[in-house]
Amino acid sequence: KQSRTNDIRTENSPLQIFVKAKKKINDIFLEIDDYVDDTVRFIDSLKDDHKIIAQEEVQKVEAYKDKVQGIRYVLKRDHMKVAFFGRTSNGKSTVINAMLRDKILPSGIGHTTNCFLQVEGSDGEEPYLITEGSDIKQPVQSVGQLGHALCKEKLCESNLVRIFWPKSKCLLLRDDVVFVDSPGVDVTPNLDEWIDKHCLDADVFVLVANAESTLMLAEKNFFHKVSTKLSKPNIFILNNRWDASASEPEFLDEQLDEQKEVRAQHQDRAVDFLARELRVYNTKDAEERVFFVSAKETLQARLKEQKGESAHSGALAEGFQNRYFEFQDFERKFEECISKSAVKTKFEQHTQRGKHISTEIRQTLNEILDRTQKMKAEQMNAQKEVRDKLNFTEQQLILLTQEMKDKIHRMVEDVEQRVSKALNE
Ligand code: GTP
Ligand code: MG
Numbered sequence: 389k390q391s392r393t394n395d396i397r398t399e400n401s402p403l404q405i406f407v408k409a410k411k412k413i414n415d416i417f418l419e420i421d422d423y424v425d426d427t428v429r430f431i432d433s434l435k436d437d438h439k440i441i442a443q444e445e446v447q448k449v450e451a452y453k454d455k456v457q458g459i460r461y462v463l464k465r466d467h468m469k470v471a472f473f474g475r476t477s478n479g480k481s482t483v484i485n486a487m488l489r490d491k492i493l494p495s496g497i498g499h500t501t502n503c504f505l506q507v508e509g510s511d512g513e514e515p516y517l518i519t520e521g522s523d524i525k526q527p528v529q530s531v532g533q534l535g536h537a538l539c540k541e542k543l544c545e546s547n548l549v550r551i552f553w554p555k556s557k558c559l560l561l562r563d564d565v566v567f568v569d570s571p572g573v574d575v576t577p578n579l580d581e582w583i584d585k586h587c588l589d590a591d592v593f594v595l596v597a598n599a600e601s602t603l604m605l606a607e608k609n610f611f612h613k614v615s616t617k618l619s620k621p622n623i624f625i626l627n628n629r630w631d632a633s634a635s636e637p638e639f640l641d642e643q644l645d646e647q648k649e650v651r652a653q654h655q656d657r658a659v660d661f662l663a664r665e666l667r668v669y670n671t672k673d674a675e676e677r678v679f680f681v682s683a684k685e686t687l688q689a690r691l692k693e694q695k696g697e698s699a700h701s702g703a704l705a706e707g708f709q710n711r712y713f714e715f716q717d718f719e720r721k722f723e724e725c726i727s728k729s730a731v732k733t734k735f736e737q738h739t740q741r742g743k744h745i746s747t748e749i750r751q752t753l754n755e756i757l758d759r760t761q762k763m764k765a766e767q768m769n770a771q772k773e774v775r776d777k778l779n780f781t782e783q784q785l786i787l788l789t790q791e792m793k794d795k796i797h798r799m800v801e802d803v804e805q806r807v808s809k810a811l812n813e
Contacts, residue, residue, distance in 0.1 A: 402720070403563040406468055406727035410564065413735050413742075417460050420742055424452050427749055431756075440760060445752055452745050459738055467508070467564040468730040470722070471587060473610055474596035476500075476572030479628040479683045483596050484567050486687040487719065488558050489694070492551065493569055494535035503543040504586055505569040509561030510552035520547045545571050546581050565726065574606040579613055587614055591729040592622045592722060599627035599650075599680060603657055608665070615666045622725050623668055624677050625658045626718065631682035634705035651680060679718040686715045 427449050434441050472480040481495040484507065492507060492515075494500055510516070516525040517534065520543075528534045528551065538549060555562040568586060576582065587593070595611065597603055603625075614621055633647045655678055662674040669677065688702030689712055700708060 401559070401563065402724040403468070403560070403565065403727050405724075406730050407563050409731045409735055410463070410466060413738060414460070414463055417456060417463060417738075417742060420746055421453075421456050421460060423746065424449070424456050424749065427753065428453055439763070441756060445756070449749060449752060452749060455741075456745060459741060463735075463738060466730075466734045467566045468592075468726045469566045469568065469590045470592045470594060470726055471568040471570065471590040472594045472596055473570050473573050474607060474628075475574045475598065475604055478572075478596045478598045480572075480596045481505075481569050482683040482687060483594065483626060483628060483681075484569055486683045486690065486715065487560060488553070488567070489687075489690045490557065491531045491687070491691075492534075492553060494531050494538070499572065499575060500535075501569055501571050503538070503545050503571065504548045504582075505538075505551060506548055507551045507553055507561070507567040507569070509555035509558070509564070511555060512552075513554050513556065515551065515553050517549055517551045519543065519549050525552075545576055546578055546585055548586065573610040574604070579610055583613055583617055588617065589733075590621075591733060592624065592726045594722075595623060595625045596683075597625055597627050597654075597658070599630045599654060600632050602654070603661060608661060611661075611666060615668060620668050622729050623662060623666070624679070624718065624722060624725075625662070626683075627654050627658070627678070627680045628683050630680040630711055630714075631685050631704040631707075634707045654678075654680070676721065679714050680711070681715045681718060682711045683715070686712060 431441055431446055431449055435443075435446050472484060474480050476499050477497065479495070481493040481501055484493055485491050485495065488507065493505060515528045517528050518525060534551070543549070553561055560567075568590065570582070570586070573579070593611070593614065595603075595607060597607065611621075611623060633650055655675070658678040659671060659674040662669050662677060663671045668674075682704060685702060685704040685708060688704070689699035689708070690702070692702040693699050699712065702708075
């Protein structure tokens with residue numbers, strides 16, 4: 389049953405926009421590669437005849453081969469990247485775990501994540517990690533062990549540890565989404581380095597805020613910096629720990645009003661931040677980017693569901709269903725946003741380059757064709773002259789021989805006449 393639901397989810401997932409586009413553009417570049425190959429082979433076979441193909445043309449076409457190979461290499465590795473930021477303990481790692489439906493990243497009270505952690509899909513069945521500057525695959529069996537492996541390494545906070553998690557265990561990873569977890573934005577003086585190293589190729593940013601407090605300057609500053617380096621970044625704001633606002637059943641009405649008020653306040657401030665301060669969206673679109681969720685609860689619910697228990701048994705407080713739906717709503721909008729953005733940022737440029745390469749090669753071939761046609765015409769002309777001359781000579785010869793024949797004939801006749809006349813006489 390699980391696999392059937394997964395199949396349905398896969399087909400309907402907005403991530404398929406990216407997955408299909410990636411397949412298509414890879415196929416197209418395979419064709420371009422063949423086309424360039426054929427051209428190189430063809431041109432190579434003619435290159436000794438210097439009159440037909442110039443040496444520069446051979447070099448130009450051969451250079452495209454490397455370019456196409458380079459693009460194909462990048463395209464195979466292109467993915468959708470989402471990066472999570474926010475203050476320490478807001479629940480960044482827990483949000484990622486909830487989306488991946490598994491306890492992959494260490495989470496806990498206090499300052500837990502102390503360097504950048506990138507989770508990406510791998511084809512094998514065993515998870516492993518690779519630290520920055522090394523290519524040794526260290527096996528990872530459990531979250532505890534991952535935490536331990538990370539503590540052992542003397543890592544600088546802007547360092548990147550890549551965690552390879554089996555694609556078979558998670559649909560998002562199979563569809564080429566890569567997750568980047570970060571240390572709290574409040575613990576670093578190196579925001580610029582962080583942005584240059586980890587953010588410039590991110591398709592979506594998620595600001596994990598704490599619904600128990602308001603957006604802090606550290607969080608706002610970070611996104612101000614991001615939006616000076618990237619034009620109109622895609623930002624989602626998750627007001628996490630929303631379970632903490634839930635009412636105790638005995639004070640239901642009173643607390644519900646308070647909860648509504650808090651929500652409206654957070655919503656207004658978040659929308660104001662996105663629309664008026666950062667100017668990345670208009671107010672209406674900004675409203676669609678703010679969510680109130682409980683990552684911890686969602687993760688628990690999903691783990692319970694996987695064990696065949698009811699999602700509700702993972703609830704932390706009243707109002708579980710709404711928070712769970714809101715998390716799913718966030719995921720849907722996130723998937724739509726990331727796949728469209730990644731198609732545009734990752735493939736648009738390559739599409740232009742692919743077009744450029746095929747146009748250039750076509751033009752080169754057209755020039756060669758023009759040149760050969762001209763050469764052929766010239767040769768035909770040259771041959772025609774020879775032919776005319778021969779024709780003329782032939783004609784002349786015919787005329788000449790005819791004349792000779794006539795002359796000889798007349799001479800013979802003359803001789804004959806004279807002979808017979810002499811005989812008669
Ligand atoms: P750092 O890595 O230290 O920057 O923190 P983080 O933002 O990654 O937070 P983390 O996911 O480690 O969560 C911090 C603590 O908050 C953990 O004990 C989580 O279990 C808890 N937590 C996370 N999300 C929620 C939530 O939605 N509700 C509640 N009640 N607790 C949460
Ligand atoms: Mg963390």
